[in-house]
Amino acid sequence: MKKQVLATAAGLVLAGACANAGAVTLNPKGLGQVLLFPYYTVNKGQDTLLSVVNVSDVGKAVHVRFHEGYNGRVVMDFLVFLSPHDVWTAGVTTASDSATGGALLVSSDRSCTLPQIPAGGIAFSSVTYSGASASDGGPQTIERTREGHVQIITDGDIRPDSPTARIVEHVQTGAPGAGAPADCSQLDSASVVADLVAPANTLAGSAGIVNVDEGTYFPYNAEAISDFTHVPLLTSLSVVDADDLRSANSDSADGGVPATVFVDGKPLTFTYARGIDAVSALFMADSIYNEVLLTQSLNAATDWILTFPTKRFYVDPGLEPEAPALPFGEAFQAPGEAAARGMHYLYDAEELYVSDPCGQVCGTPIMLPPLNMPYEVTSVAFHRGEEAAPTVSPVFGSRLLRTLAPTYPGWQTGWARLDFAYDEQQSLPGGTANGGSRTLFGLPVTGFMAYNIVNTQAQPGRLANYSGLFRHRSTASCLPSGVAPAPDGSCF
Structure with a gap:
């Protein structure tokens, strides 16, 4: 019996591998x-x-x-x-x-x-x-x-x-x-x-x-x-x-384009009628996570680069006559923006939620206005709450700028989360997986965090810079199409 179970399990693994080949x-x-x-x-x-x-x-x-x-x-x-x-x-x-x-x-x-x-x-x-x-x-x-x-x-x-x-x-x-x-x-x-x-x-x-x-x-x-x-x-x-x-294309008989995506930490293959949707699925994230370093004694600065590599195919009427199209809700227009939104949550290095002026003392955190990321490449510049917002990003000098600062005083280092499953407008429907229609929630995004530290005391008369760059971490969520997003939702 045990050998039969193992053989069956192995057969299922091989069948899954063959089914996903070429995705x-x-x-x-x-x-x-x-x-x-x-x-x-x-x-x-x-x-x-x-x-x-x-x-x-x-x-x-x-x-x-x-x-x-x-x-x-x-x-x-x-x-x-x-x-x-x-x-x-x-x-x-x-x-x-x-x-x-x-x-x-x-x-x-x-x-x-x-x-x-x-x-x-x-x-x-x-x-x-x-x-x-x-x-x-x-x-x-x-x-x-x-x-x-x-x-x-x-x-x-x-x-x-x-x-x-x-x-x-x-x-x-x-x-x-x-x-x-x-x-x-x-x-x-x-x-x-x-x-x-x-x-x-x-x-x-x-x-x-x-x-x-x-x-x-x-x-x-x-x-x-x-x-x-x-x-x-x-x-x-x-x-x-x-x-x-x-x-993006495949050799499947029905002309569909499969894409393998990690959902809840497990690979799942979706099939789309359009190649651009298959590529977007690869980058779909309901949340991204990374660190922030603003330590004043280190003269530290942090930029986040958020790149939406397929956005133009959903928001630019010159490429997509029916723009805007999901997963983006607004077309690109004057003065040069196509809004995409994300809720932001900032924490210090010791678990304190610093987006709320009460920290965690007042109970339920207040809901802040969402961050608008209007460009195909948006730079998010973090700054201390007591400082004025920069006009260009401090690390890269980007002008495609949005700024974030805690409302809680004294915050200098920690981490942040951006949630892109803001509403049903930010979702990618049209995929099929596990025999049914499936929707991925969030936005197709990639990018990284970069920080710079300036050491003015390396040696008398000598300046030293130290820098680092780290890819964003992300999660993806998926539900059968027609079902509202939920934290514990699953396509499996």
């Missing part, structure tokens, strides 16, 4: 077909460094897109051709010394790109949001390109021994760092498309935000999505946005 997944191992970098910035004298690694034995064609932070409009995009075992690196800096100038992409990397990146770099463009035909209601200045996020999608692996593979391969001299393609100008658009096959989950990436003058560095790994596509995505170099996050 779009946020890969905790860091490898995938799609990379999401939650934040780039050139504010406050900072540069952002990017590194993309092909760990496989075949080449790759990847589409790099930089999205500005207000509404995710594309401000720079191009193709990078990674040869086997190749690394592509680049930096984002300011196009001028002006604090209101735009961003500039620079790269000395030898990997082939289309178009080629000149030695002086390529300036980011405002064309997708400026002018009467492109305006989305947000700012139209080039300054809008100074901060945002980056998405890299593998259009396909390059067929070995194909014309494209031979062109992008690095000719080696035997000296480390000296290999380079013979002539990237030979790349032919028609050949590139013909030479692509379905990509493997073998792309990795990282970024770092560096301020040379201040001596700060904030490194992080890109979010990796695996099994995003089972076919090459690039079918024509003239088709715009044929390979964006809406392109």
Whole structure:
């Protein structure tokens, strides 16, 4: 009997594994077909460094897109051709010394790109949001390109021994760092498309935000999505946005796109009719959690970066004619906002609830107004209650700013929680799991906390900066569709 039970259990595990094979997944191992970098910035004298690694034995064609932070409009995009075992690196800096100038992409990397990146770099463009035909209601200045996020999608692996593979391969001299393609100008658009096959989950990436003058560095790994596509995505170099996050697909007979999500600490596979909903499901969070450090004696400062990587596909009428669409409740409009809300709870390091001026003395905590996060990338700057709210975030100098402070006096360190299951407008319906219709509650979000400490007493006349960056922790909740959200609700 015992052997029968074990055999049955093993069979169920294998059946579940097979059923989930090919589902779009946020890969905790860091490898995938799609990379999401939650934040780039050139504010406050900072540069952002990017590194993309092909760990496989075949080449790759990847589409790099930089999205500005207000509404995710594309401000720079191009193709990078990674040869086997190749690394592509680049930096984002300011196009001028002006604090209101735009961003500039620079790269000395030898990997082939289309178009080629000149030695002086390529300036980011405002064309997708400026002018009467492109305006989305947000700012139209080039300054809008100074901060945002980056998405890299593998259009396909390059067929070995194909014309494209031979062109992008690095000719080696035997000296480390000296290999380079013979002539990237030979790349032919028609050949590139013909030479692509379905990509493997073998792309990795990282970024770092560096301020040379201040001596700060904030490194992080890109979010990796695996099994995003089972076919090459690039079918024509003239088709715009044929390979964006809406392109998630599967080979299922019904055309549905499965996504594996952790709910209540357990993996659960949902199937959606649209690829963009499957990607959003990966990032759905009813709450996020992270720490806050404002210790005055350390001159400490804390920013939270909240990136909603799929938001534009639900709030931008230029991309979604029926905007707004769930999980977002408002369309992007003048003066450049699409409201998303979250309840905030701040605690000190010894369990005191400091969002309430009574602490825990008065019994039931008071309900504060929700925090509005109106941008595709919103920076939350924390400050002590006795201080005036900053006009730019203290760590990154972000202007996509919202501020939070405790109403309880004397708070300097602790942690915070943001709850996104604010109402039924912030939910993602339309998924099926366990044989029924299911709804995930909250918002699709990623990002991190970053803090900086300034030590003015390192040595006489010497200044020292210490910095740290930590990914947000999150929880997801789900109920059968049509049922109101509940703390103990479950889709299992």
